[in-house]
Amino acid sequence: xxxxxxxxxxxxxxxxxxxxxxxxxxxxxxxxxxxxxxxxxxxxxxxxxxxxxxxxxxxxxxxxxxxxxxxxxxxxxxxxxxxxxxxxxxxxxxxxxxxxxxxxxxxxxxxxxxxxxxxxxxxxxxxxxxxxxxxxxxxxxxxxxxxxxxxxxxxxxxxxxxxxxxxxxxxxxxxxxxxxxxxxxxxxxxxxxxxxxxxxxxxxxxxxxxxxxxxxxxxxxxxxxxxxxxxxxxxxxxxxxxxxxxxxxxxxxxxxxxxxxxxxxxxxxxxxxxxxxxxxxxxxxxxxx
Numbered sequence: 325x326x327x328x329x330x331x332x333x334x335x336x337x338x339x340x341x342x343x344x345x346x347x348x349x350x351x352x353x354x355x356x357x358x359x360x361x362x363x364x365x366x367x368x369x370x371x372x373x374x375x376x377x378x379x380x381x382x383x384x385x386x387x388x389x390x391x392x393x394x395x396x397x398x399x400x401x402x403x404x405x406x407x408x409x410x411x412x413x414x415x416x417x418x419x420x421x422x423x424x425x426x427x428x429x430x431x432x433x434x435x436x437x438x439x440x441x442x443x444x445x446x447x448x449x450x451x452x453x454x455x456x457x458x459x460x461x462x463x464x465x466x467x468x469x470x471x472x473x474x475x476x477x478x479x480x481x482x483x484x485x486x487x488x489x490x491x492x493x494x495x496x497x498x499x500x501x502x503x504x505x506x507x508x509x510x511x512x513x514x515x516x517x518x519x520x521x522x523x524x525x526x527x528x529x530x531x532x533x534x535x536x537x538x539x540x541x542x543x544x545x546x547x548x549x550x551x552x553x554x555x556x557x558x559x560x561x562x563x564x565x566x567x568x569x570x571x572x573x574x575x576x577x578x579x580x581x582x583x584x585x586x587x588x589x590x591x592x593x594x595x596x597x598x599x600x601x602x603x604x605x606x607x608x609x610x611x612x613x
Contacts, residue, residue, distance in 0.1 A: 403472075465484070
């Protein structure tokens with residue numbers, strides 16, 4: 325069980341996350357820490373098997389030769405770097421994408437996604453898979469914000485909005501979520517002291533600033549720490565979406581409807597699962613040829 329890793333990531337991790345999801349994750353962290361969380365344990369074998377059995381055969385020019393399947397991989401909710409007993413993580417999705425990538429019976433797959441973002445560390449898994457990817461991937465997204473949009477930009481060769489009623493895209497930016505328990509600890513009679521070795525005058529300076537109440541220094545330091553990852557986020561988005569337009573809000577964290585996402589070159593079209601599978605079939609045929 326990886327609960328400690330997940331809780332640590334929630335409390336101290338950096339996130340590429342649409343802001344409306346932050347209160348939900350804050351509650352999740354509090355429930356974990358208080359021992360109140362009751363989740364449904366995920367059966368990974370069943371999930372992987374359901375993905376593998378979701379295939380649709382692709383025919384080449386109406387003939388049955390060299391049949392390849394198109395598989396639909398659902399990715400939903402906030403994506404942490406490491407999965408827990410009740411939450412799939414980027415490590416889980418990396419495992420299954422590698423399996424699909426190396427299965428000769430599969431010609432392409434569809435990522436059917438819906439989520440507000442991921443941890444910053446989760447992006448490493450998708451960057452890793454990008455280097456290994458050898459089959460076309462079609463994206464079909466409802467909510468595709470922040471870390472999801474980064475993932476889509478890295479992996480998808482063609483992207484649909486799943487209809488245009490509630491689909492949204494963007495939130496290209498980075499944030500850090502810090503659980504401020506200082507006042508609560510003070511009320512409980514706890515006092516935190518940080519003691520550093522004489523040679524370690526710069527070690528854990530952010531933590532020292534936080535504990536000592538130097539909020540301005542703490543926020544400035546943490547904000548600057550996120551500058552480089554955000555620059556890489558924007559660079560990957562531009563590389564993966566060559567038609568994207570630098571309209572107001574695009575690279576500062578704004579979100580856009582499905583129709584605006586098409587207009588601004590963030591995605592290719594508005595569609596549905598049938599259209600996504602058909603596009604994946606076409607790309608699989610082109611890839612095999």
